[in-house]
Every structure is written in structure tokens, then in C-alpha cells.
Amino acid sequence: MLRWLTGCILGAALLTACDDPEPIAIGFVGGLSGRSADISRESLNALDMAVAEVNAAGGLNGRKLDLLVRDNQGDPALAADQVRDLKIAGAVAIIGPNVSAIAQGMLPVIIETDLVTLSPTVSSLAFAGLDDPFFRMNSTTRQNAGAYATHLYETGLRRISAAFDLQNKVFSESWLYEFRGAFERLGGEILSAEGFDSGATEEYGPLVGRLLATKPESLLLIANGVDTAQLSLHIRGMNRSVGIVAVEWAASEQLIELGGAAVEGITILQTYDRDDLSPRYVAFREAYQARFETSPGFASIAAYDASIVLFAALRAQKDGESLKHVLLSQGPLDGLQQELSFDAFGDGTRRQFFVTVRDGKLVPR
Template identity: 40%
Template sequence: MKIRWIYLALGLSLLAGCQPKEPIRIGLLAGLSDRGSDFGESVRNGVILAIEQQNAAGGIDGRKIDLSVRDDGQDKVQAKKAAEELIALHPDVIIGPVTSSMATVVVPMMNEAHQVIISPTVASTYFKGKDDYLFRVNCTTREAAIQHARVLYERGIRQPALAFDASNGPFSDTWIAGFNEELTRLGGRVSATAGFESVASTRFADVIGKLLEHSPDALIFVASTLDTSRLAQQARRLAPNLPLSSSEWAASGEALSEMGGRAVEGLLMTHAYNRNDQSVAYQQFRDAFKQRFQREFGSFSLLAYDTAKVVIAALQKKRDGERMKEALLKYGPYTGVQQQIQFDAYGDATREVFFTEIRNGQLVQLK
């Protein structure tokens, strides 16, 4: 009888050892059902690719990564509900949100719950230099806007006008402030600004018309890919010869070209990666993304891929009992597809920006 119990205990022990390990849980919060859902979908696809690749390689210490996705709909009420659901799952980390306006809603919730959240794209200076639970992979609006002002000034632009999406104020306001400050320092000035709400009923012809009353020598759009394409269409109709430019918010270059057609021809845009990169890492990422999703990637997908790889690298090195916030701060710098990602003491990183122009329907990066 005693021997039988020994064999039974041994069998149970072996059976327990054969059970799959508890998965690592990662949350993703992005706008997937709003008018600018191309932004959120690009981020989601970049995260999915990185996680699928890691799971195919055995996960992390034999543990598969389980991704839980929630849609914030770019709506405050929906974002709160989505954030509550993700927090309740107690994930190791949450990736997102994708816009600064949604960050103002969910970051306080994450801080209260002591839940680490890392955004590939949130850029508003509102979130820089704060000892909280938000990590940022992208450069700030101010950094990108300053570079944008310098490039336009070098092109002879002296008094541009700006149309901006007021529904994402934390991004738009800080981008415009940084741009205006730098352009003024260089000797130019912003001739006019016009805000609008990103809804289907917005009359973009009226927005452009208000700007043209001030005789600008260029038009700049601080808006999503969809709204930028609609602004460009009206700008080409009302002022066909004015130079057009857009912030990095519309950096889904291929999607912008598809949506805007001939109206975005010649448009200059900011984005977060080097299109001319010949490195093996970049070529492998580009090929893998196209094979998985049957389309070219955009800035947001690469930023999201890098963010997921940062999370994976930190989880691989994280010790038992070590908090995720401590691990992310401790184990950098992290290797991205093109750039190193190093967090400062506040969880902020920076990133080099690039400029691309649409020529004959193709995206041509400026040297």
C-alpha cells in the first residue's frame, strides 16, 4: 500500500510538471473603431508581429505571451471602461494608448492602480518628466515640431498657417507651441491657426478658407491620416499651388497616399524611421510585416514593434520579485529596428525624426 502511494505521488508530480506554464499577460489599448482607426490598427499590427515572433521562438522562458486587446474608440467613456478591463486582468504591462488625448484619460487610472503602461506614440510634452507609471518610446511633440519648423524655413517658408484637430488638444497644442516658438526664433511667424473637431460632418473647406484669409505661404496639418487627406483635398481645390505639410500624426504614409490621391502630391510629412535603411534588421522587419499583413508598414507599426520588443527584452531579464517599472528602467538601452531606446529616470525616451515627400504617388525621403 505504501509503495502504491509513493507511485501515485510520483505520477502526480510528473503530471504537474507537464502542465503548460502560466502565460505572460500583456494588454494593448488603442483606438480601433474611431474615424482615425488606421492609427490604432497600425499599432496593433506592430505589437502582434513582435509577440507572434517571440511565441514562435518559445515565448519567454517557456511561457507564451497572451495579448489582450481593448478598443478605446478615442472616446473618454469607452477608454475608461477599456482601461478598467485591462487593469482587472493584472497584466505584466499594458501597451498604449496611441493618442495623447486618451493618455490624459487612462494614465491617472494606471498610476492609481500602479499599472505600468508603455506608449509607442504618445508624444505630448504634458507627459514628459513625470515620475509615474507611463513610459514613452516616441520623441515629444516639441522635438518633432522644432525639426519641422527648421525644414520648412530652409525651404523658404516664412508665414505658414496651421489647421489642427482640437479633439486631441494635448498633442496639437504642444506641437503648435513648439513649431511657433522655433519658427519665430528663425525669423518667421505663424500667420493663422484653425481648429476643428474630428467628426464626419466637419466642413474642411471652411477650415481651409479661414486660413487662406491670412495669405499664408504654406499650409500645415496637425491631424490624423484621414483628416489630413480631407484637408489636402480642399486645399488643392482652393489654393492649388500652396505647399502642404503634415505632422507625424499622419505618418501612415502609404495610407495617406491612398486616401488623399493626387491632393497629397508634394505633401511633406514627418515620420519616425529611415526609409532608406539597408540594414538587415530593417529589411527583415519590413518583409515580415508585409508577409503577415499583406501591406506595407507605417511609422506607427514600427514604433509599436519596437515597443513590444522593449517589453519582451525587459521581461526576459526581469528577476523574480522585481517590479516591471524597475526592470524597464534598469535593463536598457534596448535595441530597436533602427534606433536604440533608452529611458531616462522618468521613463521618457527620444527618437530621431525623418521627412518624406509624396512624389508621383511614391514616398521619397529627404536626405
């Protein structure tokens, strides 16, 4: 009797194990605290939604997804350690980070561990054209800054002064270099370019004063949404008429929340169409708003698209096949608003839309 009962218990345990296969661990590394936390939270929100949708539908090939979240606190060294931690924890891939300076710290460990990592928003040219496990959804600084140069020149701007964030200089210096080259080739002029440390306690007033003293037609701010809002407040306190241009990094929902009237009229590039009426995007936007009580931003869209390509690759991956190979070889996939694909180096591109802040909303220019 005891032997029969023991057999039944073991049999039940085996059936339970068969019915509940081990989940697939997906890592997320983002700066959920600090000055660039807005875009990392947007990315995590979208990824959390994507994971919940897959799990509600039965998982990937019958296995549920387990999301392992790590806050790098804006520290590249901590983010590098988190890559090793996620590898040990069994993560098959990472989505993140959102900031190029963090990616710079992570990349050596990503290569060392061979852990596939997909960044929704990193764009520095320093990461393009490399044969490594680091995939990027975004266009490069050369592509984005070049688009800005053409757009601004075509709108009549010729004289610009710039401020760029030294805390993320692998992005900001790359962006400024590419913009300067493209803008000057068209006939424009960069009057002055000053770096600032967003992690320091320095006042932005003196920096803005020096830039305004060059008599520019517009100021170019190469910074995140929080610092762009603060710089704009100082600019409008000193000059009500000078133009303000912000790079795509600043295009989070916090820009308008923190900047208020000071960011009215600002020019900025978006990597998605806020007014898109395609059924898939509308369904995503409504679900996102219902769940998080805010609108999705560019980092949300890009992170959800990253989940689309990653989950498709995991579904298609065969035993013994590298995830990197599957990602590179799978055909274009339908994203929320565009086709998603990578070149031979795992570099993607995003669509470009120039918008302006009008009555507290980002609207097409």
C-alpha cells in the same frame, strides 16, 4: 487499483501543469475604430507579430505570451476603464495607446493601478518629465515641432497658416505652441491658426477658405492621416500651388491611399527610414508585408520597438522587482533602426527624417 489509477491521473495532471506554465498576459489598448484607427491597427499588427515570434521560440523564460486586445473606440473614458479591466485580467503591462487624448484619460488609472504602460507614439509634452508608470517611445512635441520649424525655415518658408484638431488638443495645441515659438524665433510668421472638431460633421471647405484668405506660403495641418487627406482634397480644390505640411501624426499609409493626388508634394516627418537596408529591419518589413499585405508604418516600427524593450525587461525581471525599475535600469537595446532607451522619467526619442509625397510614395526630401 482505484487508488493507483487516481494517483496516475493526478500525477499526469501535475506533469501537464508543469509542462504548460501560466502565460504572461500583455495588454493592448488602441483605437481600432474611428478616425485614428490606422495607426492603432499598425501598432497592433506589429505587436501581434512580436508576440507570435516569442511564442514560436518558446516564450519568455518558458512562459508563452497571451495578448489581451482592447479597442478604446476613440473614447478616453473607455480606455481608462480598460486599464482597470486589464489589471484585473492579470496583464503585467500594456502597450498603447497611440493618441495623446486617449493617454490623457488613461493616465490617472495607470498611476492608480501602477500598471506599466508603453505608448509607441504619444508625444505631447504634457506626459514628459513625470515619475509615473507611463513610458513613451516617441520624442516630444517640443522636439518634433522644433525640428519642423528649423526644416521649414531652412527650405525658405516664412508665412504659414495652421489648422489643428480639437479632438486631440492635448497633442495639437502643444504641437502648435512649440512650433509657433520655434518658428517665430527663427523669423517666421504664423498668420492664422484655427481649431476644428474632427468628430463633428462640419464641412472643411469654409475652414480651408479662411486659412487660404490669409495668403500663406504653406498650410500646416495638425491632424491624423484621415483628416489630413480630407483637408488636402479641399485645399487642392481651391488652390493648386500653396504648400502643405502635415505633422508626424498623419504619416500613416492611409494618408496616401485617401489623399491621392491631393497629397502630392506634402512635407511630413517620419520617425524611421523607409529605405533602411539593415538586415533586422528588412526581415521585419518583409515578414510584416507577407502577413498583413501592406507596408509597416511609423506606428508599426515604434510598437515593435516597444515590444523589444518590454520583453527584455520581463526576461530580466527578478521576483519582487518592479517592472518599472527594470525598464528604467536596463541599458540601451538594439531596436529595428535605432538604440532604444529611456531617461529617468521613461521618456524616449525617435530619429527624424523629412520626406515628401512623390508619385504616391513617401521619399526623402
